[in-house]
Amino acid sequence: MPVPAALEPIASAASVVKRFPGGAAPALNGVSMTVEAGRITGLVGPDGAGKTTLIRILAGLLHADEGEVAILGHKPIEMLDQLGYMPQRFGLYEDLTVRQNLDLYAELRALPEEDKEETFSRLLRFTDLARFQDRLAGKLSGGMKQKLGLACTLVRTPRLMLLDEPGVGVDPISRRELWAMVQDLTDEGIGILWSTAYLDEAEKCDRVYLLNEGKLLFDGPPGELTDRAEGRVIQLTGFGEARRPFLSRTLDRPDIIDGTIQGRSLRLLLRDGSPVPEPASFEAGAGTRIAKGQPRFEDGFIEILGGGPKGTSALAENYRVIPPSDRPAIEAKGLTKRFGDFVAARDMDFAIPQGQIYGLLGPNGAGKSTTFKMLCGLLSPSGGQGAVAGNDLRHSAAEARASLGYMAQKFSLYGELSVGQNLDFFAGAYNLRRPDARRAKDAMCEIFDLGDKLNMNAGELPLGFKQRLALAAAVMHQPPVLFLDEPTSGVDPVTRRMFWTHINGLVEKGVTVLVTTHFMDEAEYCDDVSLIYRGEQIATGTPDALKEQAVTLTESDDPTMEDAFVALIEESDRRREADERDAA
Amino acid sequence: MSGPRKPSKRFDYRRLRAMLVKEFAQIVRDPSTFLVALALPLLLLFMFGYGISLDMTGTRLAVVMEDSSAPALGLSQSYRASPYFKVDVLRDRAEARRQMIGGKIKGVVVIPQDFGRQVHEGHMPTIQIVTDGSEPNTAQFVASEAQGVFQTWAAAEPFADAPKPPSIEISTRFWYNPGLKSRFFLVPGAIAIVMTIVGTLLTALVVAREWERGTMEAIMATPITMVEFIASKIVPYYFLALASMTVCVAIAVTIFGLPFRGSLVALYVIASAFLMPGLGLGLFVSSATKNQFVASQIGLIASFLPTFLLSGFLYEIPSMPVWIQAITYIIPARYLIPSLQTLFLTGDVWSLFLPNIAMMLLFGFVYFFLSFRVTKRSLDT
Numbered sequence: 014m015p016v017p018a019a020l021e022p023i024a025s026a027a028s029v030v031k032r033f034p035g036g037a038a039p040a041l042n043g044v045s046m047t048v049e050a051g052r053i054t055g056l057v058g059p060d061g062a063g064k065t066t067l068i069r070i071l072a073g074l075l076h077a078d079e080g081e082v083a084i085l086g087h088k089p090i091e092m093l094d095q096l097g098y099m100p101q102r103f104g105l106y107e108d109l110t111v112r113q114n115l116d117l118y119a120e121l122r123a124l125p126e127e128d129k130e131e132t133f134s135r136l137l138r139f140t141d142l143a144r145f146q147d148r149l150a151g152k153l154s155g156g157m158k159q160k161l162g163l164a165c166t167l168v169r170t171p172r173l174m175l176l177d178e179p180g181v182g183v184d185p186i187s188r189r190e191l192w193a194m195v196q197d198l199t200d201e202g203i204g205i206l207w208s209t210a211y212l213d214e215a216e217k218c219d220r221v222y223l224l225n226e227g228k229l230l231f232d233g234p235p236g237e238l239t240d241r242a243e244g245r246v247i248q249l250t251g252f253g254e255a256r257r258p259f260l261s262r263t264l265d266r267p268d269i270i271d272g273t274i275q276g277r278s279l280r281l282l283l284r285d286g287s288p289v290p291e292p293a294s295f296e297a298g299a300g301t302r303i304a305k306g307q308p309r310f311e312d313g314f315i316e317i318l319g320g321g322p323k324g325t326s327a328l329a330e331n332y333r334v335i336p337p338s339d340r341p342a343i344e345a346k347g348l349t350k351r352f353g354d355f356v357a358a359r360d361m362d363f364a365i366p367q368g369q370i371y372g373l374l375g376p377n378g379a380g381k382s383t384t385f386k387m388l389c390g391l392l393s394p395s396g397g398q399g400a401v402a403g404n405d406l407r408h409s410a411a412e413a414r415a416s417l418g419y420m421a422q423k424f425s426l427y428g429e430l431s432v433g434q435n436l437d438f439f440a441g442a443y444n445l446r447r448p449d450a451r452r453a454k455d456a457m458c459e460i461f462d463l464g465d466k467l468n469m470n471a472g473e474l475p476l477g478f479k480q481r482l483a484l485a486a487a488v489m490h491q492p493p494v495l496f497l498d499e500p501t502s503g504v505d506p507v508t509r510r511m512f513w514t515h516i517n518g519l520v521e522k523g524v525t526v527l528v529t530t531h532f533m534d535e536a537e538y539c540d541d542v543s544l545i546y547r548g549e550q551i552a553t554g555t556p557d558a559l560k561e562q563a564v565t566l567t568e569s570d571d572p573t574m575e576d577a578f579v580a581l582i583e584e585s586d587r588r589r590e591a592d593e594r595d596a597a
Numbered sequence: 598m599s600g601p602r603k604p605s606k607r608f609d610y611r612r613l614r615a616m617l618v619k620e621f622a623q624i625v626r627d628p629s630t631f632l633v634a635l636a637l638p639l640l641l642l643f644m645f646g647y648g649i650s651l652d653m654t655g656t657r658l659a660v661v662m663e664d665s666s667a668p669a670l671g672l673s674q675s676y677r678a679s680p681y682f683k684v685d686v687l688r689d690r691a692e693a694r695r696q697m698i699g700g701k702i703k704g705v706v707v708i709p710q711d712f713g714r715q716v717h718e719g720h721m722p723t724i725q726i727v728t729d730g731s732e733p734n735t736a737q738f739v740a741s742e743a744q745g746v747f748q749t750w751a752a753a754e755p756f757a758d759a760p761k762p763p764s765i766e767i768s769t770r771f772w773y774n775p776g777l778k779s780r781f782f783l784v785p786g787a788i789a790i791v792m793t794i795v796g797t798l799l800t801a802l803v804v805a806r807e808w809e810r811g812t813m814e815a816i817m818a819t820p821i822t823m824v825e826f827i828a829s830k831i832v833p834y835y836f837l838a839l840a841s842m843t844v845c846v847a848i849a850v851t852i853f854g855l856p857f858r859g860s861l862v863a864l865y866v867i868a869s870a871f872l873m874p875g876l877g878l879g880l881f882v883s884s885a886t887k888n889q890f891v892a893s894q895i896g897l898i899a900s901f902l903p904t905f906l907l908s909g910f911l912y913e914i915p916s917m918p919v920w921i922q923a924i925t926y927i928i929p930a931r932y933l934i935p936s937l938q939t940l941f942l943t944g945d946v947w948s949l950f951l952p953n954i955a956m957m958l959l960f961g962f963v964y965f966f967l968s969f970r971v972t973k974r975s976l977d978t
Contacts, residue, residue, distance in 0.1 A: 072818045074976045090974070093820045104815020108626045109619065120615030121819040149626075165815075 022047040023173045023204030024071055024089075029080035031066050035473065040066045042227040043080070048173060048204040053195065055218030055235070056208040060503030061476045062224040064208040065101065068175045071206070072098045084173055094122070097166030097174040097203075101181065103158050104165070107151030111142055111161055114150050118165040136164040139194065155377050156187025163194065174198065174205045180214060184376025185533070185579050192217065210503055212311040213575070223314065225505060226475070230317050238313030242282060246306035247289060249279040253298030257517040263295065264324030264514070271312070271321035271510065275537050276557035282312050284320070311506055321510040327460040328488065329518025335367070335493045340403055342367040342494055342525035343388060347397030350383050357383040359548050360397065365541070367493075370516070370526045372539035374578065380548040381529040382422070382498060388527065389496055390414045402493055415444075418492040422499045424483035428472025432463055432482055435471050436489065443490035450489075457485040477508040484515065495519065497528040501535065513538055533574035544581055551585040612821050616829030620803075624833060633799055638791035638841050639848070645787040646780055646853045656739060657702040658682040659693045666713020668722070668754070675750045676706060681742050697729055704728040704739035706747075721751065784853055785937035786910035788845045789871070789930050793904045795838040796872050800879030801896030803830050804972070808887040817974050827972060831876050838875070842868050849941070859940035863950060867936045870954040873961025874929040875900065880968040904930035932956045 024047065031041040041063045048054045056064050069075040070082055073089035073096075084092040098104075105114055115133055124132060137143040140160035145153065150161060159179055166174060176195070180188040192214070195205055207218065215221050216235050223231040223238070231238050252259055256274050263279065264272050268287035273280050283289065292301040315321055341364035348361040358380040365371040373381045386392040388399050390410035399406040404413035426435050436457060440450035458464045461481040466474065471482060480500065487495065497516075501509045516526060517538070528539065536542050537556050544552040544559065552559055556574060563577035564570065566584055624630045660673045677684045685702065687693050693705045707725040715722040726743045728736035807813040816826065846864065849855045878900055879892075886892045905911065907921070908930035914922055925931045932953035939946050 069814075069976055073974075074814060074817055076975065076977055093818065096818060098815065098818035100811055100814040100818075102811035102814075104812050104818075106619065106623065106812055107810065108623050113619065113622055117615050117619045118819065120618075121612050121816070121821050123609070123611065123820070 021050055023050050024048040024084045024206070025082070026067065026071065026077075027081045029067065029070060029077045029082060031063075031070065031075065031078055037473075039078075039227050041070075041077075044222075044224065044227070044229050045080075046222045046229070046232065048206045049220075050172070050204045051199045051202045052219040053199060053205045053207055053217075055215045055221035056206055056224065057210075057212065057215040057218075057221050058224035058230075059210055059476065059505035059508075061226070062505075063227040064210075064224055065177055067224070068098075068177050068206065068208055071173075072096060072175055092173075094169075095172040097171035099162045099166050099174070099176045099179060101177045103162030105150040105158060105162055108149060110147050110149055111153070112146045114161060114165055115168065119168040122169045124168050132168060136167060139167075139197075140164045154187075155183045156190070159183055159187065159191055160194070163191070167198075170201060170203065172203060174203055176205065176207045178208050178210065180209055180211055184379075184531075184582070185575050186582060187376075188214075189579070212309070212314060212506070216310045221310075223317070225318070231313070235310050238317070239308050239310050240313075241316050242308035242312035244305075244308075245283040245285070245287075246308045246312060247281050247283065248275070248304040248306040249281060249292075249295065249301065250277065250304070251298075251300035251302045252279070252295065253300055258521055259295075259297060261324035261326075261514070261517060261521075264321070266290075271315045272324075273510075273513075273534070273537065276555065276560065280306055282315065282320075285316075315506055315510075318505070318507045321507055322514050324514060326515045326518030328484075328515045329522055331456050331460065332488070332519055332522045332524070333491050335523030337523060338367055338403075341365055341400075342369075342402055343371070343527055344400045345384070345388065345397070346399070348384060348387055348394050348399050349396035350380075350387055350392060351395040356548050358387070358545075361387075361543075361550060363541075363543060363550075363553065365525055365527065367525050368520055368523045369540040370520055370528060370538060372536050372542040373527070373529045373545055374531070374533070374536050374542055375529075375545035376531065379545045381545050383548075384545070385496060385498055385527070385529055389417060389419055416492055417494040417496055418487035418490065419496045420483050420487040420498060420500050422502070424479045426471040426479060426483055426486065428470060430471060431468050432471055432474070433467040435482060435486060439486035440489050445490055453489045457489060461485050477504050480504050480508060480512065484512065488519070493524060495524055495526045497526060499529055499531070501530070501532065509535075533578055536574050544578065546582050546585055547589075552581045608822060608824055609820075613825045613828055616821070616825060617832060620829055620833045624837065630799065630837075634795050634837050634841050635844070637794060638845055641790055641794075642784065642787050642845050642848055645783045646849075655683045656681060656704070656735065656742075657685065658739065658743065659685045659687050659696060659702045659705045661687050661690050661693050661705060661707045663689075663710045664708055664712040666716070668716040669708045669712045672708060672712075672724070672747070672750050675746050676743075679742070679746050681738075682746075693727075697727070700729075702729075703732070703735050704743060706743050716754065780853055781855055781942060782938050783910075784849045784855055785941050786908070786934050788842060788849065788937060789908065789910060789933050790901070790904055791845050792838050792842050792868065792871060792933075793875055793900050793930060795841050796834065796875030797879040797882075797900035798893060798896050799837070800830060800834050800876050801883045801892040802889050803834070804880060804883035805887055805889040805892040809889055814976065817976075823969070823972050823974055827880065827968060830880060834876060834879075835869075835872055838872050839865065839868060855941050857941055858944040860945050863945045863947075864940055867933065867940065867950060867954060870957040870961070871929060871933040873958055874964055877961050877964025877968060881964050881971065884968055884972045903928045907931070908934050910934050927960075929957050929960045 027045050028043045029041050029045070030039055030043055032039045044063065044067060056067065058064055066075060070077050071084065071089055073093060082089060085095060106117070109117070115136065119129060119132070137146065140163065142157060142161060142164065145157065150158060153161065163179070179191055195207065199205060207214070209215060216239065218235055220233065221231070221235045222229060256277065256279065260272055260274055260279055263269055263281065268284050268290060269281050270284050271282035289303065292303050295301055343365040345361045345363050348358060349356065350358045361384050363371065373384060375381050383392065387394045387406070388401060390406055390413055394406065401413040402416040404416065406413055427438065430438065436454045437450070440453055445453060458467065463478070463482065463485070466478065471479065474482065501512055520526060530536065539556060541553070541555055542559065543550045552562065559581065560572050560574065560577045563572040563580040566580040567576065569576065572580070658676065660676050662669060662673060673686060676682055690707060693702070696702045697705060705727040707727070709724065712722045712724070724747060726740055728739045730736050807816065846857070850857050879896055882895045882899065883892045886895065907925045907928045909925070910930070914925050917925070936950050936953045939949055
């Protein structure tokens, strides 16, 4: 990629501070950064880190309390002509057509009439939306909306583009396409600021600014952060022990600061300065092998945050032991949900044995949540059967619901109630008797470190604490089955590790977990996964089995879960297109 | 790279036009807007035109015939002939009492046993009139109207002890609405309600919708000015409200038979003046709340209800308690309804219109000022 020799900063921020009324800590605390022409600058961090606030300040939509912000040497508000801004929700009028949206932004940005046709046809070709010009924006898929949003900011080639989490909630294929499109734009000398919570996207940026809780943790080329973990990532295979308890035991070792499950192996990050340990020291049988692993951006992030949590879950230690049973804890037999003509979920089939984690993977709108809601009794199926803890959904939905704990997307808590009131409410909703409720509440406060936040409104908690509170509310009544809908969306990697430590611990106590996620690496924690796409299960199996399928499809030797996902979806698209051709 | 661009701070007609095109496209595509702008007004108009009537025609009245002489039959015939009553003839008072308790009748006229004999002897007979005091207005009306029928009947009989007719005869005439048809002043009021709904409720939704759907953010990051933005929200709904008013006036004249004695120019001038506070209030509420639900609730309470209750549309202002009368002065519809009624029933009376128009414009100015104050090009709260 040709990079201009002299990199003039298109936009810059110097020691920016931004406080919101009622917020305890500043949303931005002395952040400095620059966006250079012809480069993709990454603004990376978990939700609530301050990414959106900084982007809005650069777009002239918020005023910084302290510090200087400039676009091409001027105040942002004076440079709106040179700015392309795509907010998180794309800013499209859903009740207008693709063409009408483009028209509107072209006029607002004063695109000369004579350039219009040429510009539009170039943008429609670029975004591959030419066929959908007359379709309402609201009827586009997530990936297409995102491309249209991008096109609307490009009607007059801006000097600076601010993209606020353009990849969030979109399937991996669309994300990759969008990335390629944006990369093309850098050739025209546009400076691009791309904000993301996906750390794998951060790795591809020319330069990243890593934000956490309003503070800048790192700035520089992403490789620099990744390099901090160089030589400290090891891959452990062949151990003769169940992987979850083994991970938990391993994380308690002093020389390991982070670890994750990767199918049948463990991926560990060593403490700085610790030598690579002997395989025998893991005491997991003679077959244990150690191999060097590739460090990732995430390892660097964890390292900066001071390492992941230890392996023992206080929550699991307090949990009752779920008596073992032979029948599947969760069962779906041909579960189908139709909304009018639209089949949101078709023939969902799986049986989850007790004490396992089962993952439903897929892009937004694929049918994960629909399947999920049918199993929790929140939607009644149009066809097929389902059972939770032996309770059939059709006949005893109430019993089925009583035996599960549910953590809804976006952590549905009562934002206006305090943390204590939320816990009281959920204890009441799950019918805990008063002394039990008090005991459960005290235990949750201690385990999740909520004690000093009891009187805070749940809505004002930092995201990580919201997630803990949502988990606490879901497990207060110690259910045998847990339903987790996008439980780690947007939280920082250390909070995610903590969450999975708890879940792994609970599973060892016999709890069965059904989880939906669009984080592909989290699928690795699952015993089995189902890939859901366009309302159907397109692949089912262990994470390793799916990756092996991807090996045969793509002929790459070590695909990640995301590679597998993309390969399987492309395969499904090919098959469907072939079927449609045959039918026609 | 594109060349140097013109400064964009000034009002730009092209951007306004683009926003207007967008706004109209959204209106056309949103069936609920049409429902509010056309179906709801028609419903209201027909409700007030046909359903609600403050005229007491066809009030149920029982005539208890304890006497069956010729004069008694003659009087009962007079009651039957009255357009204000729908008469049931009964034989005994107990039955009448039951029907009154059951709410089937609003009044009872008892023609007593010796009625025929008294007439025969040349005396002024007596009758008994009983009304249902639980509905005072109706009771009053029934009592006086039943009395009136009786006196008209008595006047035709040569009674020696009948009161002498007064030497001066008072003849009452009702100008402008000779039939005193309530429809004639209800329908103009209904038109005011319609303009309030279209003007305030629809605009209350529009800015809030942009905030809720996240498009406000994207729009604010373009060179558009806030004046252009607000103008793009007013113009479509101004025309929509005028269109829906025009439909209502046409129906009032053709279907309900109202006279229209004023000029169309005066009608549109007055309607435009009223739409300034109407649109301004909606815009202000919408910009201030940024939430469609809250905005529509506040819009309803702040515009529709006062117009309904306090503008003199249903309840006459002079008969309200003094402190409530004071409140009516800040209800813009208070200045619209007399003007509209005058337009329909009297004609162009500019000496009445002009002060009313001035008041409406004043309120409009206040609301627009407030709207500009709360619509900042910023997400800061």
